[in-house]
Amino acid sequence: MSLRGSVYDPLDKAVRDSIASGVTYTVAAGNDNDKASNYSPAGVKEAITVGATDPSNDYGAYFSNYGLVLDIFAPGVNITSAWIGSDTDTNTISGTSMAAPHGAGVAALYLQNNPGAGPYAVASAIVNNATTVVVIDPGPDSPNRLLYSNFVSTPQFSLALNGTSAYVDVPNSASLNVTGAITVEAAIKTNVAGADQALVERYNNYGGGTSDGGYVLRLVGGKLAFITLMNGGVYDYVIGSQDISPGYWHHVAGVFDGSQLRVYVDGGLVGSKSSTFAPGTGTGNLRIGAKGDDLTIKFNGLIDEVRVTADALYNANFNVVGMHELMPVANTRGYWKFNNQTATDSSGNGNNGVLVGGAGFSTDVP
Ligand SMILES: [Ca+2]
Ligand SMILES: [Ca+2]
Numbered sequence: 001m002s003l004r005g006s007v008y009d010p011l012d013k014a015v016r017d018s019i020a021s022g023v024t025y026t027v028a029a030g031n032d033n034d035k036a037s038n039y040s041p042a043g044v045k046e047a048i049t050v051g052a053t054d055p056s057n058d059y060g061a062y063f064s065n066y067g068l069v070l071d072i073f074a075p076g077v078n079i080t081s082a083w084i085g086s087d088t089d090t091n092t093i094s095g096t097s098m099a100a101p102h103g104a105g106v107a108a109l110y111l112q113n114n115p116g117a118g119p120y121a122v123a124s125a126i127v128n129n130a131t132t133v134v135v136i137d138p139g140p141d142s143p144n145r146l147l148y149s150n151f152v153s154t155p156q157f158s159l160a161l162n163g164t165s166a167y168v169d170v171p172n173s174a175s176l177n178v179t180g181a182i183t184v185e186a187a188i189k190t191n192v193a194g195a196d197q198a199l200v201e202r203y204n205n206y207g208g209g210t211s212d213g214g215y216v217l218r219l220v221g222g223k224l225a226f227i228t229l230m231n232g233g234v235y236d237y238v239i240g241s242q243d244i245s246p247g248y249w250h251h252v253a254g255v256f257d258g259s260q261l262r263v264y265v266d267g268g269l270v271g272s273k274s275s276t277f278a279p280g281t282g283t284g285n286l287r288i289g290a291k292g293d294d295l296t297i298k299f300n301g302l303i304d305e306v307r308v309t310a311d312a313l314y315n316a317n318f319n320v321v322g323m324h325e326l327m328p329v330a331n332t333r334g335y336w337k338f339n340n341q342t343a344t345d346s347s348g349n350g351n352n353g354v355l356v357g358g359a360g361f362s363t364d365v366p
């Protein structure tokens with residue numbers, strides 16, 4: 001809130017009552033080089049009163065009001081932001097009216113992750129996570145605290161599937177046709193050992209002749225398999241030697257590079273086979289956690305970071321780090337992170353999935 005006037009009780013009371021009703025306020029300290037408590041609504045103790053610093057040198061701005069009623073400082077000198085006139089207008093100006101919105105932004109980030117937090121909790125979080133003793137010359141009696149935003153972490157989620165009914169259905173699209181080199185990968189944490197479990201599958205139609213193919217990453221008897229298909233009856237495959245242990249996150253990947261099928265678990269090659277059997281084009285939906293053609297095999301556990309890329313990404317053993325956020329690569333056709341508790345595709349191809357049969361989310365992530 002960028003109002004500034006001399007002390008006026010009705011205004012202060014209005015702000016105080018609004019805060020009491022659950023609305024968080026950041027208020028500009030004012031630009032009088034004076035005690036903030038001499039102004040309204042800067043002097044409302046329940047609000048987050050924000051003074052200005054010069055971000056080029058962290059000095060308290062010469063104009064900023066100061067004093068005990070300040071809660072925090074934020075950048076307020078030469079701040080570029082949106083401006084009136086058009087949707088693309090900007091302006092670069094100074095004042096505690098430029099500092100207070102920084103505080104409002106951090107409050108909004110905090111409330112995004114803590115939607116039940118009241119104004120006191122929001123103010124406490126912002127003040128307690130501020131950077132201390134970096135403001136030079138903050139003014140008499142001012143708290144030496146500079147707004148810090150990075151304490152607000154974005155929550156991460158994975159896809160939770162029950163092994164019986166739940167899966168994600170991604171409608172067929174042309175971008176899901178990959179007819180050459182391909183990598184299909186995911187992070188998985190299964191609840192069961194030794195079972196057949198569908199991970200990422202895209203094919204249709206059992207039987208010869210028809211090209212209704214794609215690719216399958218699946219656990220077969222608890223081991224990782226990668227299959228390239230012309231249709232449900234014509235295919236080639238490789239199965240890795242390693243049992244996938246339940247109860248732990250694993251990165252699993254299937255690769256076809258034009259001359260070989262390979263499977264990797266946690267970055268290590270666990271199976272390979274000479275093959276020139278490329279995936280065929282198809283019309284089937286892509287399923288995450290269900291058998292591609294008839295849904296009869298499901299996955300029981302957590303899946304995250306599912307990605308289909310039209311390229312052979314892994315040619316040798318690789319180091320799996322930061323599985324919760326894969327490094328971007330070119331030619332990605334679908335990438336499902338589940339972090340927004342949706343099955344939205346972040347590859348840019350619009351291959352957004354639909355949750356089926358009780359599919360949900362977990363904060364347990366790789
Ligand atoms: Ca306050
Ligand atoms: Ca995730």
